[in-house]
Amino acid sequence: MDFSATYTEAELVQGLRARDQKxxxxxxxxxxxxxxxxxxxxxNNDSTGGDVLQDVYLKIWxxxxxxxxxKGRLFTWxxxxxxxxxxxxxxxxxxxxxxxxxxxxxxxxxxSGPLTVYQSTDYLGFSKILEKLTKEQRxxxxxxxxxxCTQEEISRVLDIPLGTVKTRMRNAIIQLRNILNK
Amino acid sequence: MDAQYFISSGLIELYAAGMxxxxxxxxxxxxxRQFPEVAAAVETYxxxxxxxxxxxxxxxxxxxxxxxxxxxxxxxxxQDSLQKTDQQMQQPKLVSMTETKSLSWKWIAAASAALLIxxxxxxxxxxxxxxxxxxxxxxxxxxxxxxxxxxxxxNLYKTRLEQMQQSLDVIQDPDVMKxxxxxxxxxxEAMATVFWNQSxxxxxxxxxxxxxxxxxxxxxLWAIVDGKPVSMGVFEMGDTAQLLQKMxxxxxxxxxxVTLEKKGGAAAPTMEQMYVAxxxxx
Numbered sequence: 001m002d003f004s005a006t007y008t009e010a011e012l013v014q015g016l017r018a019r020d021q022k023x024x025x026x027x028x029x030x031x032x033x034x035x036x037x038x039x040x041x042x043x044n045n046d047s048t049g050g051d052v053l054q055d056v057y058l059k060i061w062x063x064x065x066x067x068x069x070x071k072g073r074l075f076t077w078x079x080x081x082x083x084x085x086x087x088x089x090x091x092x093x094x095x096x097x098x099x100x101x102x103x104x105x106x107x108x109x110x111x112s113g114p115l116t117v118y119q120s121t122d123y124l125g126f127s128k129i130l131e132k133l134t135k136e137q138r139x140x141x142x143x144x145x146x147x148x149c150t151q152e153e154i155s156r157v158l159d160i161p162l163g164t165v166k167t168r169m170r171n172a173i174i175q176l177r178n179i180l181n182k
Numbered sequence: 183m184d185a186q187y188f189i190s191s192g193l194i195e196l197y198a199a200g201m202x203x204x205x206x207x208x209x210x211x212x213x214x215r216q217f218p219e220v221a222a223a224v225e226t227y228x229x230x231x232x233x234x235x236x237x238x239x240x241x242x243x244x245x246x247x248x249x250x251x252x253x254x255x256x257x258x259x260x261q262d263s264l265q266k267t268d269q270q271m272q273q274p275k276l277v278s279m280t281e282t283k284s285l286s287w288k289w290i291a292a293a294s295a296a297l298l299i300x301x302x303x304x305x306x307x308x309x310x311x312x313x314x315x316x317x318x319x320x321x322x323x324x325x326x327x328x329x330x331x332x333x334x335x336x337n338l339y340k341t342r343l344e345q346m347q348q349s350l351d352v353i354q355d356p357d358v359m360k361x362x363x364x365x366x367x368x369x370x371e372a373m374a375t376v377f378w379n380q381s382x383x384x385x386x387x388x389x390x391x392x393x394x395x396x397x398x399x400x401x402x403l404w405a406i407v408d409g410k411p412v413s414m415g416v417f418e419m420g421d422t423a424q425l426l427q428k429m430x431x432x433x434x435x436x437x438x439x440v441t442l443e444k445k446g447g448a449a450a451p452t453m454e455q456m457y458v459a460x461x462x463x464x
């Protein structure tokens with residue numbers, strides 16, 4: 001995906017640090033759907049998602065100086081803020097692990113939850129990827145990435161040995177890479 | 183440990199999925215700085231994850247962006263303060279908060295004082311009005327009372343006048359015969375008069391002078407018909423005694439007399455208590 005159609009990465013970073021509202025607006029327009037997708041997936045609802053998204057962008061605006069380009073791209077940094085903010089909220093709501101799993105499993109089983117309604121342009125592409133990942137592979141990735149589960153937690157809730165979690169997770173990620181790099 | 187160790191360890195995949203432990207993250211980040219190929223492998227997986235995430239993107243409501251930019255524009259100090267240290271960043275915000283606080287406190291105090299003064303003035307005004315009102319109310323009530331008493335007196339006079347008129351009418355009737363009853367030997371000071379209408383046979387009595395009887399006694403008028411006393415009824419004393427009092431009817435009588443009897447009257451006159459008596463003239 002080409003996120004800098006009109007600006008280079010360096011221009012975006014510089015603009016954000018200068019608190020250039022035009023650049024910030026661009027960052028919002030281009031990245032907010034991805035960040036919002038993460039937030040909604042983590043919290044498993046989109047009723048509070050808008051507020052969380054606003055909070056995430058405020059953090060990006062306020063803490064722009066903390067971004068370190070040597071550690072990764074700007075999008076990676078923004079995505080991490082979105083993911084960490086949402087996971088913090090998930091944990092502060094004292095969601096039980098089982099609940100988290102239930103949500104993920106529901107997602108997987110339902111195949112087309114209420115969220116898919118909003119997934120317009122990329123839904124077809126996304127479903128093609130889903131077809132090539134097993135349900136278990138998707139569950140593993142989602143539990144780790146969206147719910148912030150540790151290997152131990154995944155081992156416990158899916159009732160598979162810790163070593164097996166690692167192996168299967170690795171295979172899932174490799175499978176994802178193979179699909180996407182085709 | 184070489185680059186290949188990290189690449190084949192599976193750590194990079196766990197790291198990309200966000201599942202690496204704190205210690206593993208530190209290890210890997212150190213390796214990334216050390217080996218460009220590790221960093222490149224991490225970046226590849228990271229991009230894969232980001233792509234996976236981006237494929238699940240959702241468009242947020244437009245209102246979020248509006249709200250976000252409103253909030254950003256309401257943080258005027260932010261741009262300057264962010265150039266400084268975090269410590270300094272906090273200060274202008276704190277200062278402005280205290281200013282707002284003290285300002286609002288002052289404003290509230292001023293508003294409270296104004297309200298208090300307003301309330302006191304209104305209290306004074308309304309209390310005065312209440313006092314005036316109370317005065318008027320008292321005056322009104324006393325006026326009402328005196329009017330009532332005037333009315334009742336007027337009624338009394340009216341009644342009295344009517345009674346006098348009636349008495350006068352009785353006396354002025356040409357058919358009325360006047361029988362004067364002077365005091366007996368026992369009560370020489372006493373005096374009463376009977377007015378007897380010859381056509382209607384109606385008998386009236388007028389007290390000229392009789393002592394007030396005890397509460398359980400009443401005067402009784404008698405007509406002596408053919409030597410026998412016939413009761414004409416009892417009559418009132420007090421104010422009523424000033425008027426002509428309507429008694430019974432009698433067709434014939436030679437004499438009238440008044441005795442003092444028990445209240446309500448007696449069947450036969452008590453001769454010892456005869457106060458006045460008079461013969462019918464003719």
